[in-house]
Every structure is written in C-alpha cells, then in structure tokens.
Amino acid sequence: LLNTVLNIETEQGRIRFQEDGYQDRKIDIDILYYEREAIVSERLIVPHPELPFRKFVLKPLADIAPQFYHPILNKDTRNLIQECKDKGSLEKTPHQLFKNRSELLANVNFIAIEGNIGAGKTTLARKISEDFNAKLVLERFADNPFLPKFYEDQGRYAFPLEMSFLADRYQQFTDDTSQYDLFKSFMVSDYDIYKSLIFARITLQKEEYALYSKLFRLMYKEVKKPKIYVYLYQTTERLLDNIKSRGRDYEQSITPEYLDSINKGYFEFIKGYPDQNNLIIELGDLDFVEKPDDYQIILDQIVKFAVGLSK
Secondary structure: OHHHHHHHHHHOOOOOOOOOOOOOOOOOOOOOOOOOOOEEOOOOEEOOOOHHHOHHHHHHHHHHOOOOEOOOOOOEHHHHHHHOOOOOOOOOOOOOOOOOHHHHHHHHOEEEEEEOOOOOHHHHHHHHHHHHOEEEEOOOHHHOOHHHHHHHOHHHHHHHHHHHHHHHHHHHHHHHHHOOOOOOOEEEEOOOOOHHHHHHHHHOOHHHHHHHHHHHHHHOOOOOOOOEEEEEEOOHHHHHHHHHHHOOHHHOOOOHHHHHHHHHHHHHHHHHOOOOOEEEEEOOOOOOOOOHHHHHHHHHHHHHHHHHHOO
16 A cells, blocks of 8 residues: 555655655655554554644544544544644635546536537547446437438528427437436537537528527527536548548538538637536547547546536
C-alpha cells in the first residue's frame, strides 16, 4: 500500500526533499489508519502521528468513520474532534469524490454526443456505452426515406425531411428517456433533440422554419435534457475525408459549404444556451477509433468536465 501511494505521488509530480519541516507539494497522500494496527518503522508510522491535532483531517474522517477508534488513544473520531485544539476554519468543498470514472459518469445520468456529419458521434457514443455500461440511444437516420432524396434535391425535400425527423426523433427520444433501465448506469446518445432546430434553420425557407420551430417547441417543452452536451468539432476537410471513407452513397454529394453552415449552426446554438453544460472537444488529428490513447484523451476531457459538475 505504501509503495502504491508513493508511486501515485511521484506520477502526479511530487518531489521529496531531505530537508526537515514543511515543504510545498503538489499532492500529499497520508495513510491515517491501517485496519486497527499500530505500525512504527523508518518508512511509516500508523496511525498518523498528527491525526489528533488536525481538524481538517478529523472533520472529513468523521463523515465516513465517526465511530472508528484510534488503536493507541482508544478514542473514536468524534471524541478526537472534541479534544482537538486546532481552531482553523474549514470550508466544505462542493465537489464529490468518486471511486472511478464509471461511478462519476453514472452520476452524470445523461450525456449527448453531438457534432457535424462525419465527426464520429455514433462511434464515440458506442464506445462509451460499451466501456461504461451506458444505455445507448442512436438516431435512426438510416430509416428515413427522404434523406437520399434530400441530398439530390435539397430545395424540394428539405421540409418533408425535417418534419419526418421531427416526428421520429420525438417518438424515439421520449420512449428512450422515459424508460429507466435497471441494468444500465446512465444514458449516452449520439444526438440531442435540438439538432432538429439546427438543421431546420439551415435547410428550410423562412416561413417553413417559423412553422417548424413552433411545432418543435410545443412538442419538446418538457423533454429530458442532457447533463453534459459534448460537441465534437472537426475541420471541414477532415469531415469530408471521413464521409468519403464510410462510403454512404447518398452522402457523397455533400459540399464543404453545407458542412460549414452546419458547424456555424451548432456554434450559434451553443452560444445561445450558455447555461447548458456545453463541452466542445476539438478533434484535430485525434483518431479515437484506431488509437486507444486518443480515445483516452477525449474521455479525460469528458471526465474532467464531469468532475466540475459534481457538486
């Protein structure tokens, strides 16, 4: 246990000096107790000799082990607090501690992965679902009969396409979010319902969008919102490469200008909802499909963001 603690401190940047007295340190992990043993050696003294004199240690300890007895002083944590002469003021942090990333993400409850066409939304959502036992909610775009026709003639098929997506997403989203799965830790989706408004603003005429927007807000006014809204930003050039690589015939006519307008629409949406927990991840050269290290970089950003919300 001691070697593990020392390795963690070293990995996190702590440098130990030979001088006596207090030195600043980036991280400091103390072993307060080890079962009910009393240990005295050159490397370790347990119970920690300063434990009875530090209120900032005793108060949190009382939250998790109020009746644990000091094996030498034969007093429990509550009695040690009463006798402690440390008069320093304490402020309880709003953050929670979690045993691992799975527990942290389970506390998030619902993560929506968004991004442009070809950004990797579905792939990332699948990987997170598999790795952290999350309920996976995927957009059913492949079943939409208007989608191939839209890419051939956007002006003619934009309105029926967006209306069909609106109805389908509403049915799917309300079904998926209202059904609690006892065997899953949280939910992750490869789209957010406001995607409908973003795309409709781009593809529809002014009068069509006004009607569409009215229907949307009537249908979705009580819908479940994600705790974390992740936007995967990728350059248009890389998006076009990804679209070409995955080989969907009806997507091959997508233009750079159309992808640029989608990116712009997403950023305008994100700016319009500053109170939403938005996390923008710039993918750049990251390949989270083929490179596990790149996947971990993205996960680390999501986890770090989730830690900031754990109040």
